[in-house]
Amino acid sequence: MIGRKIQIERKNKVALVTMNRAGKKNAFDESMFSALENVTDELKQDLPRAIIITGAGDDAFCTGFDVNPKNPLVADFLKVLDSNDIKSAGRLVNRIRKAVDGFISLPVPIIAAINGLAYGGGMELATRCDLRVMDPTAQLCFSEVRLGLMPDWGGGPYLTKLVGSAIASDLILTARIINAQEALKIGLVNRVSGKGCSANEALNLAEQIAQNGPNAVRHALAVIRQSQGLSLEKALELEAEMAAELITSGECMHGITAFMKKKKPEFPDCKKQPSSQR
Structure with missing residues (x-):
């Protein structure tokens, strides 16, 4: 498992999934999306009773899409911009969504342990989980519109279901950063952990679930x-x-x-x- 961009650790009847690019704030490049698909297939073979997803390191849960020239998806993105081809743009969005949709569709509860920055697609991924536990120092931001983009990992509709259209409009259209206290108040997260304890709090929650039928x-x-x-x-x-x-x-x-x-x-x-x- 060492060196894998997304790691799985089994803890009794719970699986801990870790996005493992701490040096890049766990941002997704093409290989990360492929890794998420592989992890999904691996979990399907032996489903746990609950899944936790978190980020490696102390700084970030996930900061979304890795805007790096070495990321093949960035090259594809630039080609789409150059060609102005809406069908190509749709295929690019579907490539990203396919990996996220597959993981989120696993038929057991999925808990996001938000241990640091959750920006852009990373915040969308957390929003699409069934439950969210947040470190008190973490920050959340639907940052896409800052780049002239919009949520496309499925976060817009899921956020609206969670908090309603007015609050979803506020968070997505302003791209403002919110803290743990506000996230808990508006119902975006279920629990705020002790400092540095989001994964442990999520594990306690997962173990409660795992004891049930x-x-x-x-x-x-x-x-x-x-x-x-x-x-x-x-x-x-x-x-x-x-x-x-x-x-x-x-x-x-x-x-x-x-x-x-x-x-x-x-x-x-x-x-x-x-x-x-x-």
Whole structure:
């Protein structure tokens, strides 16, 4: 794992994913997007019960796209500007989004441990996670419009779902920096850790999740993720469908039996995804 631009460390039933370009503030070049796809494939082969993603070092979670002439994607970007070809621009955006979408679509809870600067695409990645834990000294910024760009890692719609259109407009259109206290107040992050402890706080949160029925967590998460794009009626239908599927999995027998015996339940790992994600 040493030398890999994105590393995986297994901690019991939790996977810690670390973006490992501390010298570049964990910014993404072409090889980082490929590494994220490889990590996604690796996690699919042996899904943990929860995933934490964080940045190497103490300074940055991730500062988004690496604007460096040596980054092949920058050369592609310049060609698009020169050609003014909207189809080429679309392919470039889709190349970036494909890697991020694949990771975020893993069917277990994903927690961002924001240990430092989260700018641009890095802030979008954190926003698309299911939960966020933030170091009190970290800074958040949707910085794209400063460069004449806009969010394109999926952060705009996800931010709007999290905090509403008015606050999303404020953060994206001004590109202002916000601190942990404001992020917690507006609901952008779930918890603020002690200084230097965002990964440990995220691990505590992940371990709480991992103690619960893995089938129950995955089915509930599927409903949470998908219901925001549905009408209330359709969301209720999805919840009922997922609840029925979960009951027939038999996992609840472990929880009910342990409860009646006044013991802590021990749930076996699950191998199947909810039907809505297959």
